[in-house]
Amino acid sequence: MATRRIDEVSFDHGAQYFTIRSDRFHDSLKAGQADGVIQSWNGEVVSLSRDGLSQRFQPATPRYAGVPSMNALPKAMAIGLDVRVDEQVAKITGDPGRWFLHIADRREGPFDWVFATAPAPQSSAVLPSRFAHHDMLGAVEMSACFTLMIRLDYDGSIPFVAARIDDPVIDWISRNNTKPGRSEAPCLVVNSNSMWADANTDKPLDTIRQKMIEAVRRYIPVAPSEADAAMIHRWRYANVQRPAGSAYLMDRASQLAACGDWCIGGRVEAAFLSGAGLADALREIIEASE
Numbered sequence: 445m446a447t448r449r450i451d452e453v454s455f456d457h458g459a460q461y462f463t464i465r466s467d468r469f470h471d472s473l474k475a476g477q478a479d480g481v482i483q484s485w486n487g488e489v490v491s492l493s494r495d496g497l498s499q500r501f502q503p504a505t506p507r508y509a510g511v512p513s514m515n516a517l518p519k520a521m522a523i524g525l526d527v528r529v530d531e532q533v534a535k536i537t538g539d540p541g542r543w544f545l546h547i548a549d550r551r552e553g554p555f556d557w558v559f560a561t562a563p564a565p566q567s568s569a570v571l572p573s574r575f576a577h578h579d580m581l582g583a584v585e586m587s588a589c590f591t592l593m594i595r596l597d598y599d600g601s602i603p604f605v606a607a608r609i610d611d612p613v614i615d616w617i618s619r620n621n622t623k624p625g626r627s628e629a630p631c632l633v634v635n636s637n638s639m640w641a642d643a644n645t646d647k648p649l650d651t652i653r654q655k656m657i658e659a660v661r662r663y664i665p666v667a668p669s670e671a672d673a674a675m676i677h678r679w680r681y682a683n684v685q686r687p688a689g690s691a692y693l694m695d696r697a698s699q700l701a702a703c704g705d706w707c708i709g710g711r712v713e714a715a716f717l718s719g720a721g722l723a724d725a726l727r728e729i730i731e732a733s734e
């Protein structure tokens with residue numbers, strides 16, 4: 445749930461929206477709904493292909509967005525927590541009940557338990573070899589995605605709020621400024637399709653940017669000045685192709701665990717349910733030991 449800002453324009457360059465299907469997620473979001481941190485994002489979605497616009501539909505499940513930006517929801521959930529950003533854990537060392545996190549040239553700890561919440565391949569890289577579920581982490585398949593962000597001078601001629609696209613390079617275009625609470629400045633968020641992203645993951649970002657702009661122009665006019673200012677972001681682990689099939693991975697003996705959307709499926713709600721399930725399991729262990 446990521447947002448990038450340029451001047452007064454914001455782009456949700458990660459999750460585009462989320463849906464709420466479970467009671468647990470619904471209940472956890474009541475406060476956010478009351479505070480206006482999440483609001484529904486309505487409007488027709490269309491299906492586009494090179495033959496033109498084939499279908500218009502109102503999605504059956506309401507779509508929600510963070511307000512004024514997608515990252516407003518995790519920010520609200522993190523109030524009161526000690527969250528450190530821009531800290532990359534390089535490895536975890538120690539023993540059960542005495543774990544240390546190695547970050548740049550220092551280590552932090554000891555910690556009783558460590559939960560890895562990074563994508564499966566990155567969690568696998570940092571969790572010690574004694575973690576009992578490395579085989580399940582290794583079986584998870586995730587694919588990449590490139591996201592193109594374009595500020596437009598005018599978007600009044602675009603006949604949709606968002607489009608699913610049948611194209612070899614891109615599969616989604618949304619007008620980010622149509623989400624609630626955004627600036628009116630027209631701006632597009634475009635996602636590549638997974639197969640194309642996987643085949644091109646390590647290509648120079650400028651080449652990717654050009655290819656995606658060419659693809660967008662098959663559907664929407666983009667002026668040279670708008671194309672020149674467009675930004676690109678690479679997500680190495682964006683879509684979950686094969687989930688772990690277990691809501692979280694917990695190793696009670698080593699006091700290590702892992703959770704994330706990749707346990708269940710590539711959706712915001714799946715990430716929440718995985719984390720909530722693991723939190724419940726830890727709470728039970730703590731209560732049993734009291």
Ligand SMILES: Cc1cc2nc3c(=O)[nH]c(=O)nc-3n(C[C@H](O)[C@H](O)[C@H](O)COP(=O)(O)OP(=O)(O)OC[C@H]3O[C@@H](n4cnc5c(N)ncnc54)[C@H](O)[C@@H]3O)c2cc1C
Nearest residue numbers: 445458459460461532533562566682704705710711712715
């Ligand atoms: C382009 C895109 C579009 C999407 N669209 C939608 C959508 O429309 N609807 C929807 O429901 N879902 C969507 N998703 C999926 C949704 O974003 C994910 O399901 C959700 O963000 C997963 O949350 P998470 O907490 O499991 O993992 P993440 O959000 O991936 O968070 C993992 C975090 O771990 C950090 N990390 C990794 N390695 C380390 C390390 N070594 N040390 C410290 N930190 C580390 C990462 O920086 C990251 O912040 C989309 C995803 C992408 C990429």
